[in-house]
Amino acid sequence: MNIQRTQIGYLVGGGLKENFRVRLTVSPQEMQEGAFVVIQSGHWNYYGIVTDINLGATDPRFADEQTEVRFPAHIAKALHGQTLYANLEVLPNLMLEVGPDEGTPEYKDWQGKIDAGLKDAPRILPVKNIPPHHAVVSLANEGDIAEIFGDPNKESNFVIGYTREQNHPVCIDLDKFVQRSSGVFGATGTGKSFLTRLVLAGLMKHNQAAVLVLDMHNEYGFDDVASDTKKAVKGLKTLFKSGVRCVGLGAGSTIRGNQVDFNLEISTGDISTSDIETLSRELNLRETTPTILNALYTTFRDKWFTEFRSMNRDTVVFEDERGKKKEEPAEGSVAKWALTNGVNVMAAEALHDKLRRLFSQPYIAEGDAAANNSIAQIIQSLEAGKHVVLSFGEHESDLDYLLVSNLLTRKIRAAWEKKTNEFRTHGKAEPKPLIIVVEEAHKLLNREMAAQTTFATIVRELRKYYVTLLIVDQRPSQIYDEVMSQLGTRISGWLGDDLDIQAVLSGLSGRDSLRGMLARLQPKEEVLLLGWGVPMPLPVRSRRYDEAFWKEMSGGGKKSREENLKELGF
Template identity: 25%
Template sequence: MIGKVISAESDRITARILLDDIENINMGDLLIIESRFKYLARVSSIFSKNIGEPNLPDKIAVLTDRIDDMESLFGTQFYYAAECGILGVLDSGIKPAKTIPKFLSKIRKAESKDLDFLLKEGKNYIKIGRLRNMDLPIKIDIESFITKHAGVFGKTGSGKSNTVKVIIKEMIKHNIPCLVFDIHGEYGYKRGLGGRENVIVVGLPGGECDVSLTVPLQMIKPGDLRVMTTLTEAQEDAVALIHKRYGGKWLEYISQTDTENIVSEFENKIQMTTVLALQRKIGRIVDYNFVGRDFNSLNYIRDKIRQDKVIIIDFGDYEHDDWAIKLITSVISRFLLNKYKKYKKEEHKTKETLLVLEEAHKLLNVDTAKKTVFSDIVREGRKFNLGLCIVDQMPHKIFEEVLAQLNTVIIMLLTNIKDREHLVLSSENDLSDFKKEMKRLDIGEAIITGISVPFPIPAKIDLFSLSRSKKENFDQFEFNELDI
């Protein structure tokens, strides 16, 4: 026993902690309350109290250089307490608590045997770590994690990349197809999964890869330009007119046609200054050496995903080029979403597929989110077995409507109060009890909450192993013809 219940309400209790145990209790610890029912609780706050006069601590302050033992002078007027959220009632699993424990119910630390229902067997779970301070594996429901969308949040150095690598490694083990937008080269050959069986790194110049990425001009839509840059109303109208007439060749037309000829052809409905501005912006796109006309590596990516491969898009030298990041992530994700919609309409069976988006705030901020295909994916992707996992170190920059669609959230160390507040206010899950704990997590520690776990779990994420197994030969590739 480490303490007893001294007050309770519908979803939380306050416990008096025994003096000898106070430094053995940590925020996030799981506790068992023994009453008529067996309650599972989680420590959300630890504090000291006194039952004496209000200014007693001030009186003690002047005596601190003369006393070392509080009890010898003031007896038991001072005590330690913890506020704990009630997670549920344990009964062959965990159920919602509909009542409260009695006063003075005994409290002890949870043990592995109390939570043995977490030892789920079967193919529908991935293991990503262990309960903190307990030798019990954490298993996450695959279908809920993927199709109901997820987020991994933590400051730089908190262990986000390691967590994502562990998740992807488990997806490989279960033959779950994934597409990872690897902005900073965390998951490919340098420090990650490149070279493993069933993993293909598709890269831009400057990154080690198995296949070079080529995006056909015809796959780039006017919406992609809106995501990449701000268009005036006149530019919007001009793009709409040109796209309506030239379809998939709209970029070629604007970039290769003389300015005066464009103005003349559209009978002055488009002003020369508008054309010149569009040509400057579009010139930047067509000048990218990964934008081409001959091959369509998007079809290659699609075919490998259909074979349950993990595709990692390594951005190489373009890791700091926001235009390139927005262009590639938008084009590829829209292509896959449209294909999955088509598969469902034609009644082709598809596996749950996970898209992993790093640096999510670049595309899912309040100004851009509604323009991107990712807002469509979080809203309707689950209908087509396409899920999104967003990874970011600054969740306060992510549009709240996107955060509200994430039904599994893995929170690592967040020291910025804006990040913590934004997550608490925006998440579909009630994270209010974890706000203090978020800033005290150690490297590799996490809070996992949402529908893919039975209750909010204090976790220690497994350490990713760099061991690699033999993979297929990439000396020859068969590219499909352009399929738009």
């Protein structure tokens, strides 16, 4: 198929178990690591990315000696052309049958067989064979990018960025994105929050899934000011108005002076003993804690938290038969309850001391005092397709984040499982897909916590119940590897730590070739698209979260190619 592309070289070696080697016919200075290239061979196109650029010579002496000093310029140039060269290492990813040249009898016959059902329609495949020597290698054009990553004009395709060489738009398929959990990664200060805003805005604009943002640092709901440029940044509430409900943690809370749609209060009856166990590290709980919590629940059932909080350390003095004064625990004391129920007194009192940090939290309301049943409001909003941003306000400690996010997610999980079972068993309405956005994910999904929290269960199993996670983190190496392996789409900015790079690339083919590429991304400018949710790995120049983007998200429609290039400064 004759399509205008920029030819850069020809294939000289390589194989399926190693990268292809391409001899450059252009200056190596015109190429970049991560360039998307097409290898054309007969009826097939092979797609890959450049992972390395290296210099070579037919004889090492020609590389060592400066022939331009010893010979006239025209002779030196001729020698260079014959003896010195540059090679590309290309990681092959995909192949596609494109058929004979259009307009030829062979093409008509080929297309006729497809139309008649005698031949399968061409589809993108993993690389299963290799092109022959000297196959032409070119930079991918806009049509190639659209063929692999999708047409930017298709409604479900969201332009996440542009190729670094020729600025062609690169899309992620949002319908596919929501099917599995995903992750946004990047070191601190690399624009991770802006990248997350981009993705969230795209999801909310597409509106095929409800989004719950656990906004630990109050960044996403309302307008803000960028810490580096000091420019105003629009919040998701400003962009999507009534489509987004902003919720503040605690009665009467506001977010940077902005009034929220409603407040979230946690009823004491909603706190389970398992919620406390997830706080073991934060509260430095002992191994005896599960036993004590189980005894509390056995005694008081759903009122265990209220009853335990109301206990005191009082003692009473009495005289025995001999007239001696003795001291014993008073009714209503921790010790009295412990003795009555066969629990170690010192362990029970130690747990009571450690839970004081929770007993005093203002967002925990007594019994049903959370009269507006704000957890139910959040669930109802999400079921109706609204997006919810839960801002933690002044309650930004890890303890608050761990307790509230895990409790809320546990309730949501139960609601979505129930709706899914009703849909499959009784033919009721299909649940709205839900994405839960988790910041500082390593605090909830590290090896120690993963088995205890609801989040790991969601990553492993809940996609069949229409619930997935979008985890946002700067230290992916601290996230449990079983969780990382389940992530579909991974979008990563610059990472400097080898362990973090290794974690982001875990489970991916060709990860050794991609390692250096991830470490050399331009901070705040470039991201690497990876994983099941994209057809192949590709570094791109990310979009800007600016006025042009806000206009498009607010209903301005898809931008033209010229507007896209102007956005990038071309």
